[in-house]
Ligand SMILES: Nc1ncnc2c1ncn2[C@@H]1O[C@H](COP(=O)(O)OP(=O)(O)O)[C@@H](O)[C@H]1O
């Protein structure tokens with residue numbers, strides 16, 4: 029992993045060369061969490077959203093294997109902080125009010141990760157970490173971390189200290 033620039037905390041851009049590298053980046057994000065965080069993951073099918081979430085879970089001390097919640101919309105995992113893993117891919121087919129449900133999960137001792145943020149932009153609050161994943165080639169992905177809210181700048185500083193230390 030090599031950061032495009034070390035001086036700015038947001039956005040952070042880097043290339044992941046393997047799924048394990050993406051998982052490791054996720055693990056650092058998870059380790060940097062203090063509770064109440066929201067991650068909005070954006071990128072096409074196969075971009076690595078679920079792989080990154082598996083790493084976030086690892087960083088939250090979750091031992092259970094994280095799998096895609098595509099057909100269930102939400103999966104919950106218990107850890108150092110609880111993980112609520114959403115997938116909004118099929119959100120338009122849901123009949124219930126997703127925001128009323130989503131806001132219930134914004135808890136100080138939990139972390140919310142949402143795949144397919146682009147299917148739920150209208151539910152986006154003002155403070156979150158946006159993660160844009162882009163397919164480059166079979167093993168390579170471009171990952172961009174964008175902070176919205178001062179606490180996410182702080183989170184990215186902690187992330188950077190772990191991910192890019194010499
Ligand atoms: N650098 C990489 N980062 C993440 N996934 C990668 C990478 N290289 C290859 N892959 C593969 O791409 C796929 C990503 O799948 P997944 O995380 O389920 O995508 P999404 O949730 O975005 O649809 C996995 O099969 C993974 O092994």
Ligand SMILES: [Mg+2]
Nearest residue numbers: 077078096143
């Ligand atoms: Mg997925």
